[in-house]
Amino acid sequence: MDKILVTGGAGFIGSHVVDLLVEQGKEVIVVDNMSTGSYENINKDVKLEETDITDNRGLNEVYNKHLGIAGVVHLAAQSKVGPSVDDPGNDANINIQGTINLLELCRKNNIKSFVYASSAAVYGHAEQLPITERAETNPLSPYGVSKLAGEEYVKAYGRLYGMDVFALRFANVFGPRQSPHTEAGVISIFIEQLLQGKRPVIFGDGKQTRDFIYVKDIAEAVVSCLTNKDKQASNNAVYNVSTCSETSIDHLLSNLCEIMEISNNPRFEEERPGDIKYSYLDNSKLKTDFNWEPRTSFKKGLEQTVNYYINKK
Template sequence: MSVIVTGGAGFIGSHLVDALVSQGRQVHILDNLSTGHLRNVNPGAIFHHGDLLDGGLHQVFAEAKPEFVYHHAAQVDVQASLAAPQQDAQTNIAGTLAVLEACRLFGVRKIIYASSAAVYGSPLYLPVDEGHAIRPLSFYGISKYTPELYLASYAALYGLDFTILRYANVYGDRQSSQGEGGVVSQFVGKLLLGERPVIYGDGEQTRDFIYVKDIVGANLAAMTRGSRGVYNIGTNRQTSVNELLMEMCAISGEPFDPRYGPAREGDVLHSRLSNAAAMNELNWQPAYSLHSGLEATIAYYRAQREQRVLR
């Protein structure tokens, strides 16, 4: 069975590719390497270097003949969306529409779409469930939600099956410092260099941090479950940024000594996602606690740094 993973050389996408290859799937990766890296590409996958909008998308679909498509290629930085909203929309909206058209033309059975908790904006209540009002604060939230509407229309008009996964703040190895969960990567980089991490705002803003391998588990479950459904993928736990850094300092053995900067425009103050629907309908639940996920993440980056020093 053939699968395409857009953004498969990136942070979440590459972990998903690893899992799919280990299951014996034939996996095709489409990535323009704007944020992904060749070092993340699983040798058991077939790599296609290209953009969603460069005209080569149909060629990849024609070669792969995919039954399933995982769509992770995206612009994921809230601040970048505010600075360049047209570019954000071009990647996240027009790019997704190009993928949907290819799915229609080549008879794809199902697409699993990586959405975001950013679609909810500032929560009216916690935990946020899938019935919460859609009120994005940032252009990024808008550009991640708009494709959800297209997905519903493609299902109604053409019978394309889908599952939408709205991610909480994802962290783990291979992550850049950009995006919704990039604070963990930023903190790790500073701590391992003996530098002071920067917290924007007072650090009491809370997030639902979820380890990348739990995100992969939800994606695998969505291949055969959750038809035409929308699911929050999080831990249903709030952690303040101060608490997050304290936990990371305890694991790494570094002192808690952050610098505080001004709060950032477009950031939500508090977020926690209800994962009850995913647990009930996808038969999925997070396997990693915050401590175990951070422990694995810090160990990875520490090993990477030691390898660079030895070279």
């Protein structure tokens, strides 16, 4: 498998996936409408096609221009909860219809490998921790609903057309290139606030926990699914991608302040409605099936992320 199409390849996670694919000698075509992606993130050895995943004609033109695509990594998405609540139709158009458009592109052109970026948001409030892939899905927002719907379409195409499909439910991803303007980017938000001399804001008591996973470990999981030739198509190829450990927000901030040698003096504000209190995901299924595991410790990942933002200033 030498030619891979990556949607959202100019974005935070996508650019790291692209870098790893290039490192492994793959020819990569990036599809990105550049609404949130950055030209700075784009690997110099890839071909960029500025096309929207909701544009069928544009997607077909990309394929005809780059015949022989063997696999698709679908990372482009509307990824914010707030806008999904304000405009669920737009959220569904991007996350559901856009996914269908790509699956149809694969069906029509006999592309047999498809990796889909889903989210822990599909679970909602979980009754048991760690959360396994067998846990009930109760998304709390249109965003979570649209990512779950995308999973179901991906699995259906796998069953109908014998495609190797994988839906990867990402935990809280962090690392270099993450925008501090995203809802999920609490680490990049804290770093920016600290660098600006501001007091970081913690909503609630800071005891809420999340499963923070370094972006390069996410990239390795994506590429493992895409390139593992021993893995057969599955009717339920859903995987958590996580560290299977929980870190509280106040502990996170304490670590950052220690690394940056800044006093830890957060400002506490009222807990936000709908925020999940405790969350971390079981990753044993992915570890067993693909011999994958996260290799970057939380502290090391924080250090590398801080260095990135300091050097960027």
